[in-house]
Amino acid sequence: MKFGGTSVATLDRIRRAAKRVGVEVAKGYDVIVIVSAMSGKTNELVGWVNETSPLHDAREYDAVVSSGENVTAGLMALTLQEMDVPARSWQGWQVPVQTTSAHSAARIEAIPPENIMAKFADGMKVAVVAGFQGVSPEGRITTLGRGGSDTTAVAFAASFGAERCDIYTDVDGVYTTDPRVESKARKLDKISFEEMLELASLGAKVLQTRSVELAMRYKVKLRVLSSFEEQSDEAGTLVCDEEEIMESNVVAGIAFSRDEAKMTLVSVADRPGIAASIFGALSDGGVNVDMIVQNIAEEGRTDMTWSCPVDQVQRANLAMQKAADDGVINYQELIADEAVAKVSVVGIGMRSHTGVAAKMFKVLSDEGVNIKVITTSEIKISVLIDRKYMELAVQALHDAFELDKPKT
Amino acid sequence: MKFGGTSVATLDRIRRAAKRVGVEVAKGYDVIVIVSAMSGKTNELVGWVNETSPLHDAREYDAVVSSGENVTAGLMALTLQEMDVPARSWQGWQVPVQTTSAHSAARIEAIPPENIMAKFADGMKVAVVAGFQGVSPEGRITTLGRGGSDTTAVAFAASFGAERCDIYTDVDGVYTTDPRVESKARKLDKISFEEMLELASLGAKVLQTRSVELAMRYKVKLRVLSSFEEQSDEAGTLVCDEEEIMESNVVAGIAFSRDEAKMTLVSVADRPGIAASIFGALSDGGVNVDMIVQNIAEEGRTDMTWSCPVDQVQRANLAMQKAADDGVINYQELIADEAVAKVSVVGIGMRSHTGVAAKMFKVLSDEGVNIKVITTSEIKISVLIDRKYMELAVQALHDAFELDKPKT
Structure with missing residues (x-):
């Protein structure tokens, strides 16, 4: 059971979370609880570090x-003890949660279960583990990057062969799209790992992408549910293997990302390896390129278009200028359209159902929305459109694919 | 170098403290810095624990x-790095600071210097160590009790054979008495371990008693100085072996404790072992008895008088009532005088100079102050007096022993 920052923001909320843990203990389970910092605390600490040292030592x-x-782990253990549930806290190094030495973005390498299992054998019912952290081979404390507590939870579930991994958060599950944009958005009872992975990486902030990857690889049954609503066995959304999802649905959900930019490098001298030169330079410049389109132009010159977060446009300009100065590339101009958004339709049904793309393009066309760039994967179609049409596009697609209606 | 909570209360103060560390590094020293929590932080955490679980698991x-x-250790290390001083933080378990398992009041058993020395050999100039904490043989985190960072500092100085142990705090040294009570109080340049120990245990809050004991045992040169004033080699007060103090002074300082109570158990049936019965019961009841006087009364009965903190009077009443109910003791009544204070004169010179007690009693008598209880040790005389005379007594004694005048 993992509780995020808003679920443990106050002593009262920690008590409420502890009661949920108590319910599972009463059912006979041994429980590993992963906790985040009380909400706001990590930001306060990050602020101090950045103020002290802008280019800080990640260790x-x-x-x-x-x-x-x-702090949360200790307080949660005490709260459980007050409820007469035998519990103790574990910091990352005590378990130990063994990670790489890539400080601030470490990867979990192993979680030997022996220490915690020995305490379960001794009568402990709940191990409360501080999320987001581990220990490097050098014995230094590491962290997994923001949102890393989800990954901690899934990694424990995998290492201990847990029956389930329940992620308690401030939303009650995974929705067909963001209810703030489409009021008819519907909570999904189940979603496949693949779909969740696409949705997470497309900007749905319910679960950290890495935690879904890990759950998929180790077949961890992942459930997302709200810590603020009544608990039931059907609560939340189960993220699971697609075989476990009986209903056939073509489209599971619609994701979007508001703050995108479309950049076009006009009239680049074309030669073998030119794409590697451009995108290598962008990567070195710290630009996260998402979609890429190359238009064949005439006379040995081409246009190259990509999308990236709008706040990286300046970096991209600098990187291309530098590459030109270094003689690596040669281009006429770099145009940025900073008013675009990305809308994506995701669903494993696309593998077997044709016509999803055609239907998507027709819906957008009927609404007068011009498509600027298209990319597809096996279970996803993404388009770049003018930002001002984003809400309209999401709502129209949600309607057209009948996502407000329960699957049968 | 140890910095207390007020000396690291903000990022600015951490920077100021780091500059002092930098001065020592520039002189060629390798430095171990012990830090407390930013002031207020520990109280906040203790508050959360107590609210969560009044009778909490100390672990x-x-x-x-x-x-x-x-948090402070990491921020201090980052601040030093910003000043181009090679530094890293160490948590108790990383050093490791090996302690007993007496959680919340653990004692340091050993500090193997190998790990930190290896880093010094690698070029690290400053090890920033989180004070107040260690690790038990079971691998759990322990704390040393409030004020424990002083003890951490002295223990490191002893284990590493440090040339000096500088305790930076919010006062600029040890005074002949509290300047808030006697404006003529004078800062001492030097004080012996024995005197400091008496002053610390008598209520002068400059240093934790245990840290002075440890410094005395391991001959650690201890200096108390302010982190808010300009640094110089003569700053603060040096706590050292009495052999290093050339000036002969009979009285070093005057300590006092305002909130004392005097309790008298009237007409106790006297028999061998009665004192053990009374004080055993008080100890079991959580009463910290300080001074003890027994008056011989008549016909096999006696009066027993003791002092204790005024907020423990109720506990003492309960403990004596219970002992009477259990048939362990038999007494007529228990009288509490809750308006007394303790004033003590401390000085190693008393060992060779007679007449200090007589002079003290005469000074108090001349001021019309009645003495209720007297206790003495080799280098200390303490008296209980009415609380309303406390300031008067301190000032009169300070004058009489000429503590405002530098020793020659």
Whole structure:
């Protein structure tokens, strides 16, 4: 059971979370609880670190910001003890949660279960583990990157062969799209790992992408549910293997990302390896390129178009200028359209159902929305459109694919 | 170098403290810096623990409250790095600071210097260590009790054979008495371990008693100085062996404790072992008895008088009532005088100079102050007096022993 920052923001909320843990203990389960820092605490610590040292040593950053989770873990263990549930807290190094040395973005390498299992054998019913943190081979404290507590939870579930991994958060599950944009958005009872992965990486902030990857690889049954609503066995959304989803649905959900930019490098001298030169330079410049389109132009010159977060346009300009100065590329101009958004339709049904793309394009066309760039994967179609049409496009697609209606 | 909570209360103060560390590094020293939590942080954490669980598991208390020091240690290391001083933070378990398992009041058993020395050999100039914490043989986090960072500092100085142990705090040294009570109080340049120990245990809050004991045992040169004033080699007060103090002074300082109570158990049936019965019961009842006087009364009965903190009077009443109910003791009544204070004159010179007690009693008598109880040790005379005369007594004694005048 993992509780996020808003679910443990106050002592009262920690008590409420502890009661949910108590319900599972009463059913006979041994429970591993993963906790985040009380909401706001990590931001406060990050602020201090950045103010102290803008280009900080990541090892010290990790030592400082990991402390918030330690506080919650201890308080949660005490709260459970007050309810007569035998519990104790574990910091990452005590388990130990063994990670790489990539401070602030470490990857979990192993979680030997022996220490915690020995305590379960001794009568402990709940191990409360500080999320988001681990220990490097050098014995330094590491953190997994923001949102890393989801990954901690899934990794524990995999290492301990847990029956389920329940992620308690401030929303009650995964929706067909963001209810703030489409009021008819519907909570999904189940979603496949693949779909969740696309939705997570497309900007749905319910689960950290890495935690879904990990759950998929180790077949961890992942459930997302709200810590603020009544609990039931059907609560929330189950993220699981597609075989476990009986209903056939073509489209599971619609994701979107508001703050995109479309950039076009006009009239680039074309030669073998030119794409590698451009995107290598952008990557070195810290630009996260998403969609890529190449238009064949005439006389040995081409246009190259990509999308990236709108706040990286300046970096992209600098990177291309530098590449031109270095003689790596040669182009006429770099045009940025900073008023675009990305809308994506995701669903494993696309593998077997044709016509999803055609239907998507027709819906947008009927609404007068011009498509600027298209990319597709096996279970996803993404388009770049003018930002001002984003809400309209999401609503029209939600309607057209009948996502407001329960699957049968 | 140890910096207390007020000396690291903000990022600015951490920077100021780091500059002092930088001065020592520039002189060629390798430095171990011990830091407390930013002031107020530990109280906040203790408050959360107490609200969560009034009778808390001390192991979880330790896991929670130790986090404040970890934050300061990381921030101090980052601040030093910003000044181009090679530094890193160490949490108790990383050093490791090996302690007993007496959670919340653990004692340091050993500090193997190998890990930190290896880093010094690698070029690290400053090890920033989170004070107040350690690790038990079971691998749980322990704390040393409030004020424990002083003890951490002295223990490191002893284990590493440090040339000096500088305790930076919000006062600029040890005074002949509290300047808030006697404006003519004078800062001492030097004081012996024995005197400091008496002053610390008598209520002068400059240093934790245990840290002075440890410094005395391991001959650690201890200096108390202000982190808010300009630094110089003569700053603060040096706590050292009495052989290093050339000036002969009979009285070093005057300590006092305002909130004392005097209790008298009237007409106790006297028999061998009656004192053990009374004080055993008080100890079991959580009463910290300080001074003890027994008056011989008549016909096999006696009066027993003791002093204790005024907020423990109720506990003492309960403990004596219970002992009477259990048939362990038999007494007529228990009288509490809750308006007394303790004033003590401390000085190693008393060992060789007679007449200090006589002079003290005459000074108090001349001021019309009645003495209720007297206790003495080799280098200390303490008296209980009416609380309303406390300031008067301190000032009169300070004058009489000429403590405002520098020793020659």
